[in-house]
Amino acid sequence: xxxxxxxxxxxxxxxxxxxxxxxxxxxxxxxxxxxxxxxxxxxxxxxxxxxxxxxxxxxxxxxxxxxxxxxxxxxxxxxxxxxxxxxxxxxxxxxxxxxxxxxxxxxxxxxxxxxxxxxxxxxxxxxxxxxxxxxxxxxxxxxxxxxxxxxxxxxxxxxxxxxxxxxxxxxxxxxxxxxxxxxxxxxxxxxxxxxxxxxxxxxxxxxxxxxxxxxxxxxxxxxxxxxxxxxxxxxxxxxxxxxxxxxxxxxxxxxxxxxxxxxxxxxxxxxxxxxxxxxxxxxxxxxxxxxxxxxxxxxxxxxxxxxxxxxxxxxxxxxxxxxxxxxxxxxxxxxxxxxxxxxxxxxxxxxxxxxxxxxxxxxxxxxxxxxxxxxxxxxxxxxxxxxxxxxxxxxxxxxxxxxxxxxxxxxxxxxxx
Numbered sequence: 161x162x163x164x165x166x167x168x169x170x171x172x173x174x175x176x177x178x179x180x181x182x183x184x185x186x187x188x189x190x191x192x193x194x195x196x197x198x199x200x201x202x203x204x205x206x207x208x209x210x211x212x213x214x215x216x217x218x219x220x221x222x223x224x225x226x227x228x229x230x231x232x233x234x235x236x237x238x239x240x241x242x243x244x245x246x247x248x249x250x251x252x253x254x255x256x257x258x259x260x261x262x263x264x265x266x267x268x269x270x271x272x273x274x275x276x277x278x279x280x281x282x283x284x285x286x287x288x289x290x291x292x293x294x295x296x297x298x299x300x301x302x303x304x305x306x307x308x309x310x311x312x313x314x315x316x317x318x319x320x321x322x323x324x325x326x327x328x329x330x331x332x333x334x335x336x337x338x339x340x341x342x343x344x345x346x347x348x349x350x351x352x353x354x355x356x357x358x359x360x361x362x363x364x365x366x367x368x369x370x371x372x373x374x375x376x377x378x379x380x381x382x383x384x385x386x387x388x389x390x391x392x393x394x395x396x397x398x399x400x401x402x403x404x405x406x407x408x409x410x411x412x413x414x415x416x417x418x419x420x421x422x423x424x425x426x427x428x429x430x431x432x433x434x435x436x437x438x439x440x441x442x443x444x445x446x447x448x449x450x451x452x453x454x455x456x457x458x459x460x461x462x463x464x465x466x467x468x469x470x471x472x473x474x475x476x477x478x479x480x481x482x483x484x485x486x487x488x489x490x491x492x493x494x495x496x497x498x499x500x501x502x503x504x505x506x507x508x509x510x511x512x513x514x515x516x517x518x519x520x521x522x523x524x525x526x527x528x529x530x531x532x533x534x535x536x537x538x539x540x541x542x543x544x545x546x547x548x549x550x551x552x553x554x555x556x557x558x559x560x561x562x563x564x565x566x567x568x569x570x571x572x573x574x575x576x577x
Contacts, residue, residue: 170215178207180375181224182301187273188228189235190280190336196298196326198235206231274299274379275386276336281325282350283334290325295354297322299383300376302361309561344391351387352400352455355380359404363411364562371415371564377408395449399456402442406462409435420568424471436466457486476505493523497532509542530560534569546576 182203189199206227220226281295293311296302308318328334339347362376384401391397413430414421443463446456461482468474483499496519504512516536519526526532537552553573560566 171211173219174207174210174214177219177223178210178227179301179373181227183274183277183299183379184224185227185231186298186301187277189231190277190298191273192232193235193239194336196329198238199231200298202231202235202238203227205234209234272386275383276338278351278354278383279338279347280329280334280336282347282354283329284347285332285334286325286328287321288350290321290328291350292354292357293318293321294325295351296357296361299354300358300361300379302358306361306365338390341390345394348387348391348394348397352384352396355384355387355404356400356455359407363407363414364565371418371420371562372411374411377404377411380404381408395446395451396453396455398442399446399453399459402439402446402459403455403462405435405442406439406459406466408432409439409466415564418564418567419571420562420564422568423465428470431466439463440467452485452489454486454490457482457489461486474505476502480506493519493526494529494531496523497526497529497535501535504539509539513539513543528559530556530565532556533559534565537569537572541572541576549573550576 185203185206186196186199189202190196193199193202209230210223210227214220278295278299281298282291286294289311293307296307297304304319304322305315307322308315311318359377359380362373362378362380365371365373365376381401381404384397384404387397388401409432410423410426412432413426413428439459440463443456443459446452446459461479464475464478464482480499480502483495483502486495487499497516500512500515500519503515513536516532516539519532533552533556537549537556540546540549540552550573553569553576556569557566557573560569
């Protein structure tokens with residue numbers, strides 16, 4: 161096949177374009193054919209066709225349009241072969257609801273396939289973990305191993321979870337639409353969790369590819385902005401948008417020469433001030449509402465960091481207080497770990513390390529979380545315990561697959577005496 165003769169750089173460029181277009185492509189195909197499996201198979205065939213044709217013909221001016229047309233033709237060919245075209249199109253009509261909801265304001269949700277697909281994947285009939293995983297797969301274009309890494313579960317478990325979710329959608333004939341305004345609050349929590357995970361995968365990408373995937377962070381922000389238009393008075397939506405903007409503002413300064421740059425060491429002059437101003441305004445908006453939630457508190461923590469002119473000016477007491485508030489809402493080991501980092505800045509690395517080590521017995525899942533080991537390594541290094549720090553860096557490297565973070569951890573390990 162010609163696809164097999166494509167050079168590695170050309171194939172990598174094609175796969176990059178495919179991943180950027182994946183969510184839009186799948187959503188469009190689901191709308192047309194009413195079947196997720198057909199959409200995924202057609203998208204895969206379009207990728208193979210691109211790998212065969214583009215190395216010689218060149219990447220087309222509108223690669224997304226080319227992929228959509230090719231995938232649509234492949235799906236139609238399959239339905240004709242299986243004599244299912246009429247049935248599948250009837251099913252698509254049953255799933256698809258383009259009735260606009262007047263109460264949603266200036267945004268017409270019927271115009272955005274991806275938003276409809278996101279709410280389909282986040283339907284209450286699906287298990288919460290399945291909703292998030294399926295949306296990451298179909299809209300974020302993440303692979304099953306990448307999603308498994310995000311959830312800290314085995315790849316086979318995640319594959320089964322996604323398969324069951326797709327079967328449930330088909331069997332229950334879950335509609336492909338944005339819910340009516342009165343149903344949005346009950347559905348939005350899972351959607352926010354999905355958007356946050358999509359953003360995080362883009363901001364610290366798993367796998368051997370680019371350490372940051374800007375198309376995923378941009379897509380998460382774009383969809384969150386749409387939700388904010390749909391639900392302008394929901395503070396958690398505002399909080400998530402603020403959090404994503406304040407985090408995105410630091411993206412360009414986060415990697416240098418292929419190596420992760422810690423927040424304290426970043427060039428703050430390279431931060432996007434427009435995003436920071438917008439994010440801070442939204443945090444103040446949330447404070448005025450005074451109905452704190454997880455994303456609002458995380459946004460407030462990021463506002464403290466982005467408000468400090470330098471790392472030394474960071475108000476760590478305020479950060480620690482915000483994490484205390486967050487722990488009351490979300491008593492997870494990840495939140496407790498981040499609080500311990502703030503404690504270490506306030507009271508010293510020995511106190512912080514004691515907090516971190518207390519988490520091990522109560523949260524065994526941290527053993528496979530690279531940030532836990534990296535945090536321990538840094539605290540041990542600051543305490544002069546080089547041998548223990550080296551072991552902790554090794555443990556972090558064993559479970560970290562982000563290229564920039566691995567480069568950073570390897571460098572720090574090599575600096576130990």
